[in-house]
Amino acid sequence: MFDWPVVLAALPDFFRGLRVTLILLAIALATGFVLSIPLAMARVSKNKWLSMPVFVFTYIIRGTPLLVQMFMVYHGLAQFEWMRQSAVWFLFKDAWFCAWLVFSISTTAYTTEIFAGALRQTPSGELEAAQSLGMTKLQIYARILWPGALRRALPQYSNEVVGLMHATAVASTVTLVEITRVARDVYYNHLSVTDSFGVAAVFYFVLTFTVVGIFKLLEKRYLKHLNRKISGPVPAR
């Protein structure tokens, strides 16, 4: 099935690609997680001026293809003279920066909705008990709401991590040499599907089930009291 000399020769490139995929995943995931915490709080807020803009943001990002978002930022922004004259242009010229920006915005939108959903599922008794003890709003979030919500969000968040990892394949369209790009290059050089896309599929497969495995352990640790079934990954965008 595999032409081993070709595969072995390409393997260092695949591992370099793996590194790029993992870095993209890590930086976007970290940014998305940090931004989603305040945004999810705004999303569940009773104040329409806080919740509406966040809803519009997540709706737009989740309603448009990631590929189009990527093209808009990486190819699109060069259209504007003021953009090319601006001080930050050197950043937007860079594929790494654009990929980080687009993936971060995308995962922020999805994660915000996941976290907001988990916050809404908080049993009202917990909130009332905290209020009756005289905790401030921030204390309630930090001590009661988030510890519960982040636990409840784990299964869906693991889907998001897998989804984002698969979404990084889109970076191959803006010159970043991650796993999918390496596979395409190997394919064009050797015209062998298994040695190129097949090997890449194995890499993604192992990555996916590593992520799923890590989250299963986390769920075992943090959702022990629920003893619930663990769900599998969902499609990327």
Place this chain on the structure above:
Amino acid sequence: MILHGYLPAILGGLKSTLSVAALSLLVACVFGLLGAAAKLSESRVAHWIADIYTTLIRGVPELLLMLLLFYGGQITINNLADRQGWGYIDINPFMAGVLVLGFIFGAYLTETFRAAILAIPQGQIEAGHAYGLRPLQVFSRIVLPQMIRHAIPGFTNNWLIMVKATALVSIIGLDDMVHRASLAASATREPFTFYATIAVVYLAITTVSLVCLHLVQKRFSLGVRKVDF
């Protein structure tokens, strides 16, 4: 002039975007129903094949699967054609896109349909058999009408993801909205305008789909009492 006169071209691309999405949904439903049937059947081999199918598809990015199945399919078919002496067959990206997307999202719909079928009380299916209905009649008269209600949320999600996934088919050469937009973008040197335009069109498709599926959901939930908190 609006979009330098490229609007009709973009809307022409919308036609192939929507037809690929709709046809792949059809193919995905077939694979999904087959997969769900296999997962719920008593045959261990069928179970095993369906498990491999859904696990493999969910472990690999759509873009890579698309490249794998597109180039792999092309080579396989041409090897076959070569042996049969049919000459070179060029696979058109439209059919390839439909089959590949259908095959990929069939795996996700397998889970949706399986859960929807499991949500129907077993007693109803047994009652159907007891009345002497044939298996196909049980499916079409008892299972199908009720599973639609349970399947709609998962179905909606998959449809929305699939519409967006058609954008990836432009990479294997489908002449869809994204492809048209990139042609217009390089001709006019206004890429942002065109990519933003198609982003708005995708958003409109999402909005219309959500509204329509909400209506379908209401129609199929007519006999169901709502829990009032």
